[in-house]
Amino acid sequence: MIWNQKTLKWLWWLVILGILAAIPVAYERHVTEQNTGRKVEIVFDYRNLLDISDTQTDPRKFVLDQLDQLKQHGVQSMAVYEATLNELKQSRRIELFTSHEASSLTQTPISPNENFTYLLFAEKDSEQKLRPMIQNTFAALNVKTRPWSYKNQPGMIIEMSMDDAMLKTMDPDPITLQLLKEKGYNIVVRMSNRRPFDEAQMDTLLGELQKLGVKRMIVDGETVPGFISDKNMHNLDIMGELLKKHQIGLASTEALYQKVPQRGFARVAKDINYNVVRLHPLTESDTQKLTENVTEQELNDRIQAYADRFVLAVKDRNIRMIFLHAKAVRSTDKGKIVNPLDSIYLTLKGPDGALPRIQKAGYQLGPATSFVPVHSGWQPIAKGLIWLGAAALIALTVSYFFPEITLLVFVVLLLGTGLLYLKNANTFAQVLALGAGTSSPTLAIMYAIRAARSKLKETQGSRLVFAILLLLRTSLISLIGVLFIVGLLNHITYSLVLDQFRGVSVLHAAPIALAAVYWLLFSDNTTYREKLLRINGFLRANITILWVVTVVVIAAVGYYYISRTGNEGQTSAVEKLFRSFLENTLGVRPRTKEFLIAHPLFLLGAYLSYRYRSALLFILVGVIGQASIVDTFAHLHTPLKISLIRIIYGLGFGTLIGIALIVVWEIVSRSWRRWVPRLNE
Known part of the structure; x- marks a missing residue:
């Protein structure tokens, strides 16, 4: 027993050492988030603008007018794709005809076996700048081209069917690029992997784009230009070197809006030293909701919801590029073609638009800049100390269940995680972070249960003060796990979500399960034999309908709870409105399950623990709030400052609501004691 007590003491000292090492690491991440990458870029899809212009009576004038309007409303950049024949046609640079259409146009018979693409240039400038680009594109595909004209209008014949030819990609339209620069727009280029990768050609293209001031590239499609296979990375490394040479970075679309991860992205991002910004799209399906036949109030609500979404993306998820799409739709209700x-x-x-609020939050509008990580040379040493502290924290948690093996667990953890580090440093960090993140709220709530149980039948001291201080101490213990997660996973890839902390659902569920097991079997001083007898009693107990109903209810609540975790958790319309109200009122939204449920019930349970043994059940519910505290910081793409404010709000409002619950309890209980005896008389 004496040796065990000494072990616990030294383990706590290792935890404290780990905390002290994690604090400066967390501070450097905070400096990275607050001092770099503070510009937000609003980008519009130029191809969408051309699509909408196709529905107008004067397409060119419409495009020019809308470019001015977009500029006035805060759009600084245009996303330009690799050109296609269809896009050049929409831009009114060329006209296209099938062999049959060309025959009708020229009144000249054409071979019935021919299915070519006939092209006429709209203007001399178009011919001079586009003919070489089109010829080179199809020559690279071994497709023949030859001159053609109609009524002195120059053109060319492409010996490929028009349906096929219109799918081939080429360099971005140089006339469009020049127009956008004259209009004062920054250009964001969209590049695909549809063309054969040619190092010299790509070098020339990126050089021309650099001269136009292009700073950022969005990958168009599922693979990065140069990707061949997961085993052949040669071209990807060349692409990375070329991007770095021409000082062009990448934009990474949020995973929620990207059907599958773009293959090769992480490799190129590493090659360019993570010159990457996160991108949030307003999709065509999103904007289609702005064209539906709804009331003016409903439309205003949707507009406000999108504005809120942009602000939240920038503040809460390190988004630095908002990519706007738009689509014209036929409205039978309105009897016309409408656009958003x-x-x-x-x-x-x-x-209450998005851009003034983004600026008010401390961000600048302009070409998006990436984070410049602050990473001192002492961080590897600090992470070594965090490793010792995290292993000690896990061992301390085990000591609440099996104190005899605490030292053995600590030694095994050190050996096991040490071997894991030699094999895969990233997996080592994630496993240790998950263990520490699970242990801290579990340890916190077990400490709270012990502290509350010791107060049973005690008459001295303020119950309210005890409850508030216990909530604060419990939350501080939970925050130990936060520091270890932040310290162990302090890498720019997590902020950019190029790598993710796996096991968020475990962080939610495991502390609840462990705390419940502790409360049922280990919270009182019983022998292992008595614990086994208690388990045997549970297994042999008669199952009643009440038990079945209780299990079903707990399972349903558990499923709903887990389904709410992560970025794709489902929420009702009413809850979305409530969340929006909190966000707009407070600036940072506290988590509902913390300030409305877990923290108030924890306070009520701690307050009642002086009188009722069963009040520990309320404290047990409080583990949800403690797990949520850790989980808030496990979203590593959220700035530390925002997560900290969220936790403070949760504790503050949760305490106020908890005090209100205690007041209601006192009123009801005193009224009951006063009036029930009189009613019996």
Whole structure:
């Protein structure tokens, strides 16, 4: 027993040492988030603008007018794709005809076996700049081209069917690029992996784009230019070197809006020293909701919801690029073709629009810049100390269940995680972070249960003060796990979500399960034999309908709870409105399960623990709030400052609601004691 007590003491000292090592690591991450990468770029899809212009009576004038409007409403950049024949046609640079259409146009018979693409240039400037680009593109595909004209209008014949030819990609339209620069737009290029990768050609293209001031590239499609296979990374490394040479970074679309991870992205991102920003899209399906036949109030609500979404993305998820799409739709209700552009303008700069609020939050509008990580040379030493502290924290948690093997667990953890580090450093960090993140709220709630149980039948001291202080101490213990997670996973890839902390659902569920087991079997001083007898009693107990109903209810609540975790958790419309209200009122939204459920019930349970043994059940529910505290910081793409404010709000409002619960309890219980005896008389 004496040796065991000494072991626990030294383990706590190792935990404290780990905490002291984690604090400066967390501070350097905070400096990275607050001092770098503070510019937010609003980008519009130029191809979408061309699609909408196709529905107008004067397409060119419409494009020019809307470019001015977009500029006035805060859009600084245009996303330009690799050109296709279809896009050049929409831009009114060329006209396209099938062999049959060309025959009708020229009144000249053409071989019935021929299925070519006939092309006419709209203007001399178009011919001079586009003919070489088109010829080179199809020559690279071994497709023949030859001159053709109609009524002195120059053109060419492409010996490929028009349906096939219109799918081939080429360099971005140089005339469009020049127009956008003259209009004062920054250009964000969208590049695909549809063309054969040619190092010299790519070097030339990126050089031309650099001269136009291009700083950022969005990958178009599921693979990065140069990707061949997961085993052949040669071209990817060349692509990375070329991007670095021409000082062009990448934009990473949020996983929620990207069907599958873009293959090769992480490799190129590493090659360019993580010159990457996160991108949040307003998709075509999103903007289609702005064209539906709804009331003015419903439309305003949707506009406001998108504005809130942009602000939240920038503040809470380190988004630095908002990518706007738009689509014209046929409205049978309105009897015309409508587009969402006016509503998008209101989203950006209307009443309570997104852009003024983003600027008010401390961000600048301009070309998005990536984070520049602050990473001192002493961090590897600090992470070594964090490793010792995390292993000690896990061993301390085990000591609440099996104190005899605490030292053995600590030694095994050190050996096991040490071997894991030699094999895969990233997996080592994630496993240790998951263990520490699970242990801290579990340890916190077990400490709270012991402290509350010791107060049973005690008459001295303020119950309310005890409850508040116990909540604060419990939360501070939970925050130990937060520091270890932040310290162990302090890498830019987590902020950019190029790598993710796996096991968030475990962080939610495991502390609840462990705390429940502790409360049922280990919270009182019983022998292992008595614990086994208690388990045997549970297994042999008669199953009643009440038990079945209880299990079903607990399972349903558990499923709902787990389904709410992560970025894809489902929420009702009412809850979304409540969340939006909190976000707009407070600036940072506290977690509902913390301040409305877990923390208030914890306070009530601690307050009642002086009188009722069963009050520990309320404290046990409080583990949800403690797990949520850790989980808040496990979202590593959220700035530390935002997560800390969220936790403070949760504790503050949770304490107030908990005090209100205690007041209600006192009123009801005193009224009961006063009036029930009189009613019996």
